Amino acid sequence: MGNVLIIAQIQDGEVKKATNSTVTFASEVVSHIGGAYSILALGDDLSGQSEALAALGAQKVFLAQADGLDNAIAERWTPIIEKVVVDGAFQVVVSPASSTGKDVLPRLAARMGAGMASEVVEVVFSDGKLNYTRPMYAGNVNGTVIIDTPVEILTIRPTEFEAFSSTGASPVEKIDVPQAPEILGKIEFLGFEKAESTRPDLAEAGVVVSGGRGLKSEENFKLIEDLADLLGGAVGATRAAVDAGYIHNDFQVGQTGKIVAPDLYFAVGLSGALQHVAGMKSSKVIVAINKDEEAPIFQVSDYGVVADLFKALPELVEEIKKVAK
Amino acid sequence: MKILVTMKRVADPDNANKVKISGDGTQVTSEGLEWKPNPFDEYGVEAALRILEDGVGSGKLRGEVVVVTIGPEEVTQQIRQCLAMGADRGILVSGDDDKLDAMIVARTMAKLVEKEQPDLVIMGKQAVDGDSNQASQMLAEILGWPQATFAGHVEVPEDLSSATVTREVDGGAAKVKVAFPAVLSVDLRIVTPTGVNNNVAAGKDYQEGPRYASLRGIMKAKKKPIDKLTLDDLGVDRTLQVRTVSFTQPAARSAGVILETVQELVQKLQDEAKVL
Structure with a gap:
């Protein structure tokens, strides 16, 4: 015993x-x-x-x-x-x-x-x-x-x-x-710097919307945030997006970042590097939006849309609003 | 000041999906894949160099950087890569991966610390093959030294007596100051342009990522010494506490459908997946 x-x-x-x-x-x-x-x-x-x-x-x-x-x-x-x-x-x-x-x-x-x-x-x-x-x-x-x-x-x-x-x-x-x-x-503890977020905890959220280098800038990450907020979800990112300074590293999903498994995962403007996939492949439903139809992320996604994210994301937000009514 | 940096060779991490499992499920083989220094360990070498440099990229170190590894003879190649970056010398302890666990690695490093008397040990936060993330913490405990794990930023005073470390933790960053001797484990962000501040080479930023070896560096590395030891030389207890008895391929996700429009996607998410 x-x-x-x-x-x-x-x-x-x-x-x-x-x-x-x-x-x-x-x-x-x-x-x-x-x-x-x-x-x-x-x-x-x-x-x-x-x-x-x-x-x-x-x-x-x-x-x-x-x-x-x-x-x-x-x-x-x-x-x-x-x-x-x-x-x-x-x-x-x-x-x-x-x-x-x-x-x-x-x-x-x-x-x-x-x-x-x-x-x-x-x-x-x-x-x-x-x-x-x-x-x-x-x-x-x-x-x-x-x-x-x-x-x-x-x-x-x-x-x-x-x-x-x-x-x-x-x-x-x-x-x-x-x-x-x-x-x-x-060893002296000097303080804790909180990564501010008004959204649910990435590790616990039912919906996660992640963006990659395809977002191109910190400002554009707002498109990711808009979709996450509409669905009451959390925001995630790839290492490339974090390294490019689009978002704080606390939001990195992957092998050496956060491991997530929400009911619904959106992978937007990210290719699907295996280090990223390692952190999200247990998600129940995976949606990928990428303009490159060869992107490996489509190999692990349940639903894929080959499209320009700058057009598809706002459209998606509008469509979801419609059906939510 | 002397810094010991640990380095493990791993099968090319960008092709980790190509590693194979032997027919009887007892071994992982990475045939055809290139061996590379574990990325986090390479970041450790970069961090050590930045801590000791007297100017950004000066190449002149205010101390010694020793790269240590456990592995087969062939790992000399990856040690040379680290020496070409600017580390001073290497130590290769011969050993087989499948006869090691994190505790044996930590015990081996503890013996090397006893022998080398460094002021600081820097380790990658995890090897990207085993993905265990244990050895640095274990080493710190065995040595009775403070640990600062998952370091995304390190600042050292000019006298190199301590490190103020920003640790990447859940929900944000924790800042701690550890007095040397200490063990650091480094995270991704340590190799950003401002990942290390040694208060000597201040004011200029580094390039993103670990440095590339210069041709001169590669030539010099050929002449740098690599000591070769065995676990028996060091008197390391080799009893495995943790055995990986078999390997399996995890269930792969299969590719789903490609949809033409966003409208179609929303409809599928609502009616088929029922997640909206």
């Missing part, structure tokens, strides 16, 4: 949907190895999130609260998570593959001498071991991974697991947070 510890993802005071997806993953693991899952959240003050966390069906919710924990400094978080893992004899530690999860969990793995698998998309149980599937080579190969250490550490790709919903009320325990380790003297 083993127990699973989930590290919650909290951003802007909100328990992110990625946490719910991680709960679904943890339930699957528990169905294989027995035990139960618990949740650990770290932050300055989690009184506002406690209720949402307690509604995720966990055996227990642990809250680690101390000044500075909101900054998610890996050197600060690691010993706290380690203590909870050791005290609770957890066998699997899992977090969404958020930037914090990616930053902190490998450090935890090294600290605990535990093996780690990144961006897991599937788990099965075979010959008494958990087998994790994870994408490699920009999603062109899936590897099946087995971890041979007593504690197994994972990040999972939230888009591959349904978001768990429940109305339960788990017991909540405020843990004693260990003192900040000495190494904190060598």
Whole structure:
């Protein structure tokens, strides 16, 4: 029997949907190895999130609260998570593959001498071991991974697991947070610069409209924004569009950017480089608009329109407005 | 100041869709594909050079840049590419990819750090073949050094005692200052024209991307030393903690239909896909 510890993802005071997806993953693991899952959240003050966390069906919710924990400094978080893992004899530690999860969990793995698998998309149980599937080579190969250490550490790709919903009320325990380790003297948090957006979170949006180099300028990106806003969606971009300065890099979709899987994905004025496709190919419906009929994006799209985006996008906005009436 | 930069060779990332899986599903083969330095590691070399240069593109470094790799003998070629960019020397630790996991890589680097005593280790945030994004964080923990991962911008003071790093994280950018010795992992934006500010070569911007080797650089690189070591020389524990036991091809999406008009698209999205 083993127990699973989930590290919650909290951003802007909100328990992110990625946490719910991680709960679904943890339930699957528990169905294989027995035990139960618990949740650990770290932050300055989690009184506002406690209720949402307690509604995720966990055996227990642990809250680690101390000044500075909101900054998610890996050197600060690691010993706290380690203590909870050791005290609770957890066998699997899992977090969404958020930037914090990616930053902190490998450090935890090294600290605990535990093996780690990144961006897991599937788990099965075979010959008494958990087998994790994870994408490699920009999603062109899936590897099946087995971890041979007593504690197994994972990040999972939230888009591959349904978001768990429940109305339960788990017991909540405020843990004693260990003192900040000495190494904190060598790292100073200077601040967080928020990428301002009034639109839904790219990772959670039901509709994503992405633009590429074909947009030609920052001003033209407004065409992408107009369509996104009409559909209550998020805006995404290719690396080329980000590098060209059309949009902030927080909106980059791809192998090394955000991984998205909305119900509806528009790929506009982008060729479909495999690094980009790696970040969006799990979308339910993909629409491509590109004037080059040879563009590889048409190979992965459900619907394609070969057209000049500067003409097609405004037209599309008008047409959708018509049918929405 | 000494900077250690790690570099892994990877199959040409722009042709990652051409890698093949062996019949028994136990190996990935990249026959016919060119080997290249992992792009993020190339950015690491560029960042190290920019940190140490005494002027934009001057080629004169205020310290030493050492490129280290684990791989077969043939990786000397990719090390030479990095030396041609301007790094000073290389270290090649012989090893097979399928007998390594991130922890063995981190342990190996820790041994090299012990040997070389650098002030800073720079690593690419992930190798674009394995896509794990683990080794730099693990190394920092093993060494007990601070880490600044996913660096999109780095500023160092003239005395090279620390780095102020803008980290690319969900929802924006986090700024941290780490005292050296430290481990940095670099993200895409580090090679934008203003990705590194060393307060010496200030005022002028770099070209976008990692620099191309000059002919002179390529000639000089041929004479630069590459030390060759084994994992046994370094006394690295080679127990695998993580085994990739099989590989499969993910289900491919099939191409859909090409529509003539936007009107048709809207109709399909509404009636067929039912997403509007």
